[in-house]
Amino acid sequence: MAQEPIIEAVQLTKVYNGHTAVDHLDLTVYGGEIFGFLGPNGAGKTTTLLMMLGLTEPTGGTVRVMGLDPARHPLEVKASIGYLQENMGFYRDLTGRQSLAYIAELNGLERKIAQERIQEALEAVGITAAADKKVVTYSRGMRQRLGIAEVLIKKPRIAFLDEPTLGLDPEATNRMIELIKDLCRRHEMTVVLSSHFLNQIQKICQRVGIMIEGKLVAQGPIEQLAREKLGVGDRTYTLEEIYMQYFQEH
């Protein structure tokens, strides 16, 4: 299923006041795949996503998103990436629907198209009933769902989902996983998913990258990593085993 690369990072580096957050990272994400981005807290996953979005300037190295440099073509890159932040914020005094309408307006969507997409997105994440309540009154999980809806209305070619299932109830988590799979299959969306829930990643990701202390220590299909690290043939393995193996080596 591996086709042509849609995101390519070469020797990507980010230094925050003397502390290297991302260290000469080489990473390739292929079009249409779901890429799992793993690593302990503070490994540099969010920093990497921010550099690929063009929100943070790399200290060194290059990124290309659909062949474009995010620093040179910020609008094109941002228009085609939907970004779900790890600690996303909302305008408290807007309702869910108004928040989505604002995002749609910022993306230059026509009013009519925007309304359709908002309705679709609200239904997809299951917060239609609360759509006209202010965001202040939302629970943690409802905000998370609204955040995902904000990504959906852009209909982006690429989605960066930083901890998308954090705070969701089990039913919503399953629904989210199905939704991501579906988007990928039907709309050929590429998804980069950063998460600490390894069993979810194992369920939906074709390829994963494991990042530890700013370095990408592994990258590839899960089976391949399992063969390399655990040396298993037909034995069942979990992503968690692989991850712990890498983690202990460092």
Place this chain on the structure above:
Amino acid sequence: MKGFVAIYRKELSDHFSSYRFLILFALIAMVSLITAYLAGMNMAKALEGRVKPSTVFLSLFTAAGAGFSLVQFVTFFGPLLGLLLGFDAINRERNEGTLSKLLSQPIYRDAVINAKFSAAVTMIALMLAAIILVITGLGMLVLGVVPDAEAMGRLVVYFVISVVYIALWLAVAILLSILMRSVATSALASLALWIFFSFFVSIGANAVANSLTADAPPDDPAAIVKRARIENALSVLSPMVLYTNATATIVDPTRKTTRSVIQVGMMEQLSMARYSGPLPLDQSLLVVLPNIVFLICLTVICFAASYLVFMRQEIRSL
């Protein structure tokens, strides 16, 4: 300008629906109405049965009603309006996590700051225009004088200078909201700056002037003039002084200089030309032009500084 319109609209509606703005507007409207009404009543009584000179209309703005005049009121509280509209412009969004969401949409980064500044300036202009119009109406009712083209022109110039003056403090507040992460800190810092430049600079200018001319005898006219000169030169650092001098000359056609009485030439003082006959508007404008230019420069510098800092700022830093 991708994104400008969307953000501008949102900012405006935020301002209109915020209690902060409504309370402020109610307060300013009330004070200015009462002041102008009292001033108007006093004048109507004083001028009863006499032909009213055309300049009387402008006196509505300069005559003290309840202890202070409208022009003085705007001079003191206008900056507060600017500060209140801007002190949390950027850092609130940064703290709530909406700034990075905004910037991850396909908009130019400067659209954010341009739209926020423009929306706040729009609010300032609307507020001032409303006050000036209401007082004009009130003046026609109480005094029975219709402002002539000249008076209207002066009011328009007064309006423009005032918007620039308040926008200067808005720009200062926005700059601080970019530089400081905490909303409370930027609020305090902007208040401190306002107090410093509005009050202490003139007090400081006075002290410096006094100490520089300390060895001259107190009644030496040359020393008095020198002291006034130094004070005047230093006070240029205070936007409040710049603004006061500019507006006083604009709304009072009999004033012919932005300088203090002491600094006016001997001959001019003797002839009392200063108090005879009003100055035409274009002449008044010429007199205050340096002040206006200086105020605009200060505003532009402050805004440019916030612009530069914001464009280069690391999204996760501070």
